[in-house]
Amino acid sequence: MKQQYQAFHDQLKSFIPDTRLISDPLRTLAYGTDASFYRLIPQIVVRVESADEVSRIVTLAADSGIPVTFRAAGTSLSGQAITDSVLIQLGDGWNNYEISDDASTIKLQPGVIGGHANKYLAPFNKKIGPDPASINAAKIGGIAANNASGMCCGTAQNSYRTLKSMKLVLADGTQLDTGCEQSLAAFRTSHKGLLDALDALARQTRQNDTLRERINHKYRLKNTTGYSLNALVDYEDPIEILQHLMIGSEGTLGFMSEITYQTVDEFPDKASALIFxxxxxxxxxAVAILKNTPVSAVELIDRAGLHSIENKEGMPAFIRDLPEDAAALLVETRASKAELLAGQVEEIKASISHLKTSKAVEFTTDPEEYAKYWAIRKGLFPAVGAVRMTGTTVIIEDVAFPVEQLADAVHDLHQIFEKYHYDEALIFGHALEGNLHFVFTQAFDNEEELARYEGLMDDVGKMVVGKYDGSLKAEHGTGRNMAPYVEMEWGADAYALMWELKELLDPQEILNPGVILNRNKQVHLENLKPMPAADPIVDKCIECGFCEPTCPSRDLTLSPRQRIVIWREIARLEASKEDPERLANLRKEYQYQGTDTCAACGLCSTTCPVGINTGNLTRSIRSRDNENHTKLAQWVADHYGGITTATKAAFKVADATHAILGTKAMSAVTGFARKATGGAVQQWTPSMPTAAPKIDTKKRISNPDAPKVVYLPSCASRTMGPARGDEDRTSLADKTEALLRKAGFEVIYPDDMDKLCCGMPFQSKGMFDAADSKSNEIEQILMQATNNGEIPVYSDTSPCTLRLRENISEQIKLFDTVDFIDQFLMDRLLFEPTNEPVALHITCSATRMGQAEKLKRIMNACSTEVVIPDQITCCGFAGDKGFSTPELNTSALRTLKDSVSECKTGYSTSRTCEIGLSHHSGIDYKSIVYLVDRVSQPKLSTTASTDENQRIQAASA
Structure with missing residues (x-):
């Protein structure tokens, strides 16, 4: 670290804990990327937890002359969330929100994810105005700082238009709450000079007819190029001017520590149509006509875009036969009532009835059907990313034109693509606002490619501004990417005014310098991110960051995106052989940061636009590291019955020792032993299970009239009983069998149960051959038990179910706990829901199997109040990681206790997950089977009709 930054680092340590100061080479490299195609490696990353900390850091930075950059989720597309100086990242303390009594406003801290804000507002049929495609990953701080909009937002519901008030930190460290009269009064006194200067600039702007008209013209369209100069003509109060200038300023004028939005209606009834x-x-x-009808969104997809998705599963065959100049519109309309919606649909259809369509216009109100339409639209960006050549990056640009000139603009864009041979480029976008995105792949590994990109951008700039006077950045923010073109778009007077504002609010240029305004006309061609081939598993990653909110290790070590960033750098250094020492250090550090602390849960794949499971990369790396253990792994697999017996014995010994020593001493002894042995002795927790009793498979009650189910208890269920302090001492296997019998099923157990394993413990460590041998063994035994697939199989642990579904024959009808209860037991039981609040943890495997809604439905039948913590995704226990790497489980569940403080019990679908959940929540977690059994009574007699048996057989098939 440079001497200047070392001194700054030492000063930060006086009020920021070491755990929130990052300066090591591996992690600073990991934070050197955002969703753009640039890379700058920070000297220091500071995780802040309060506005007071931000204020002190900014003041210190001003005194030291050191630039700082603010970062929320890092989903920025134009290079505005990276720096080679000090990066200030939001920590855990920024997730609070407050909804007004009438839900007309919502206060949000900058760390709240946009999609979570909408979830909080959903019960009131409200939402926030901005709706960027990244809303399930992007945080409010970034959404407001970029004035992000989206598909339905337009220009009327973005952050600028729906802002009520905010709390902010200025470049001199001053904090201001524009919604507090006391704060305002103090600020008007302390910063009178600043407010007077803003007032003077606003008056000058409004009196300059040419400049005022220029500003009004520019904001007829979506526009995030440069600063929000409309604040100077829309408002006279300097406070209003100041807070509206913050919107879209990308952290270059101040830090927004809270924002209060005016909410907008979220109508419950929707209809969508894909019109060709x-x-x-x-x-x-059609777009120009539809703008005057009650549509909420109109998305355009050009022919190249249709080509990219026409062969995907579920796509109508006729799309492949459309002419080469064809295009489509995805149209959505919303209403407060179904009858109003029907009228709107007819009005929309009538408005374009005189236009020739490739197919008849058909709207659907089926949520599943219109979700498919929107999945098509949202899949266009990754469709290009997924097929690009390894070593190239995918770029998405963002322009806007007057709607009446949209057709000519699309034609001109296609001509530019052809000129520079961007043959794969496609166009889509928010046509209602004239806002188009174009996506293409780009290499930056030679001068010829760099010149091609520069030529493209120059020609796009000349066309968008010179011919159409449009916006070069409609909603993605200026960043570094478009900074050289701001003056071209706005003209000299407006550009000079922007510099005046920057100098007024940040006179030392310490806040994100070089972003939005930059006198370097080549900045968009510098600090380009290398994208070397690293591993086919992750080579298609576009580093968008959508994966990060789901990752349990994101605040302990690395996120999936960051793991890929580091692995790419390792691959680059291996190929170039340029710095062996750095390569060796990265490999050494990656062992813990990347491999050991990865839960390999695969949740990242559920939010990744190109479906990458970074856990597969981790398992692949572990496989290479564990090559010498292959024979041992196979021996364990071959002797699994003995291993499970030994495991139960270990639980008995641990429980007996616990009884003698007590909880405090037991924790201390095992904690010391773990440290002394370098992790060889695993960590004991008070929630450690006792040994499960042996399952008596001979107590079957034969009932030829009852529907049959083969019950497959996981090895965890067979070995792990309740924890010592659990109120219900019944084992999961016994509880499950009792529930199935209550519902009228005859329970069958497979043979040789003690030796069975799905293979997950081996797969997670990269021991793939042993894992496959165990799943093959289960398949053979289940074929016998189910009479070649005639009888359904009930699997009681969701991670095991997922593993088996991916590895055994589909002839075996395998049901997880959630699926089986939802499909077969709900109709056979009477539920009397409890009024006590209960916590629900949706495991990563349940999420990946698409069971979240089913699980909520089951829980809502069991309790009138179900609590699902916002910040908890995968629990991080990851099979045995909770014992071997307990800090991963601790980090993943660090916010759990406060989230479930009103609950006495919690429920899930994985016994190992429940150990960590119980330990870190302070309440007992157990399988949902316990709750379903507790609140239900049999609806049917224990004998079922032949028709009922046939229904179950048909459903399981």
Whole structure:
């Protein structure tokens, strides 16, 4: 670290704990990327927890002359969330929100994810105005700082238009709450000079007819190029001017520590249609007409975009036969009532009835059907990313034109693509606002490619601004990417005004310098991110960051995106052989940061636009590291019955020792032993299970009239009983069998149960051959038990179910706990829900199997109040990681206790997960089977009709 930054680091340590100061080479490299195609490696990353900390850091930075950059989720597309100086990252303390009594406003801290804000507002049929495609990963701080909009937001519901008040930190460290009269009064006194200067600039702007008209013209369209100069003409109060200038300022004028939005209606009834036209011109004519109808969104997809998805599963065959000039519109309309919606649909259809469509216009109100339409639209960006050549990056640009000129603009863009041979480029976007995105792949590994990109951007700039006077950045923010073109778009007077504002609010230029305003006309061609081939598993990663909110290790070590960033750098250094010492250090550090602390849960794949499971990379690395243990792994697999017996014995010994020593001493002894042995002795917790009793498979009650189910208890269920302090001492296997019998099923157990394992313990460590041998063994035994697939199989642990579904024959009808209860037991039981609040943990495997809604439905039948903590995704226990790497489980569940403080019990679908959940929540977690059994009574007699048996057989098939 440079001497200047070392001194700054030492000063930070006086009020920021070491655990929140990052300066090591591996992690600073990991924070050197955002969703753009640039890379700058920070000297220091500071995780802040309060506005007071931000204020002190900014003041210290000003005194030291050291620039700082603020970062929320890092989903920025234009290079505005990276720096080679000090990066200030939001920590855990920024997730609070407050909804007004009438839900007309919502206060949000900058760390709240946009999608979570909408979830909080959903019960009131409200939402926030901005709706960027990244809303399930992007945080409020970034959404407001970039004035992000989205598909339905337009220009009327973005952050600028729906802002009520904010709390902010200025470059001199001053904090201001524009919603507090006391704070305002103090600020008007302390910063009178600043407010007077803003007032003077605003008056000058409003009196300059040419400049005022220029500003008004620019904001007829979506526009995030440069600063929000409309604040100077829209408002006279300097406070209003100041807070509206903060919107879209990308952290270059101040830090927003809280924002209060005016909410907008989220109508419950929706209808969507995918409308095809033979020509782009007709498509754009339709857009101009639809703008005057009750549509909430109109998305355009050009022919290249349709080509990219036409062969995907579920796509109509006729799309492949559309002419080469064809295009489509995805249209959505919303209403407060179904009858109003029907009228709107007819009005929309009538408005374009005179235009020739490739197929008849058909709207759907089926949520599953219109979700498919929107999945098509949202899949366009990753469709390009997934097929790009390894070593290239995928770039998405963002422009806007007057709607009446949209057809000509699309044609001109296609001509530019052809000129520079971007043959794979496609266009889509928010057509209602004239906002188009174009996506293409780009290499930056030679001068020829760099010149091609520069030529493309120059020609796009000349066309968008010179021909159409449009916006070069409609909603993605200026960043570094478009900074050289700000003056071209706005003109000299407006550009000079922007510099005046920057100098007024940040005179030392310490806040994110070089972003939005930059006198270096080549900055968009510098600090380009290398994208070397690293591993086919992750080579398609576009580093967007959508994976990060789901990752249990994101605040302990690395996120999936960061693991890929580091692994790419390792691959680059291996190929170039340029710095062997750095390579060796990265490999050494990656062992813990990347491999040991990865839960390999696969949740990242559920939010990744190109479906990458970074856990597969981790398992692949572990496999290479564990090559010498292959024979041992196979021996364990072959002697698994003995291993499970030994495991139960170990639980008995641990429980007996616990009884003698007590909880405090037991924790201390095992904690010391773990440290002394370098992790060889695993960590004991008070929630450690006792040994499960042996399952008596001979107590079957034969009932030829009852539907049959083969019950497959996991090895965890067979070895792990309740924890010592659990109120219900019944084992999961016994509880499950009792519930199934209550519902009228005859329970069958497979043979040789003690030796069975799905293979997950081996797979997670990269021992793939042993894992496959165990799943193959289960398949053979289940074939016998189910009479070649005639009888359904009940699997009681969701991670095991997922592993088996991916590895055994589909002829075996395998049901997880959630699926079986939802499909077969709900109708056979009477529920009397409890009024006590209960906590629910949706495991990563349940999420990956698409069971979240089913699980909520079951729990809502069991309790009138179900609590699902916002910040908890995968619990991080990861099989045995909770014992071997307990800090991963601790980090993943660090916010759990406060989230479930009103609950006495919690429920899940994985016994190992429940150990960590119980330990870190302070309440007992157990399988949902316990709750379902507790609140239900049999509806049917224990004998079932032949028709009922046939229904179950048909459903399981």
């Amino acid at each position: 036209f033979d020509t782009v011109r007709t498509t754009c004519e």
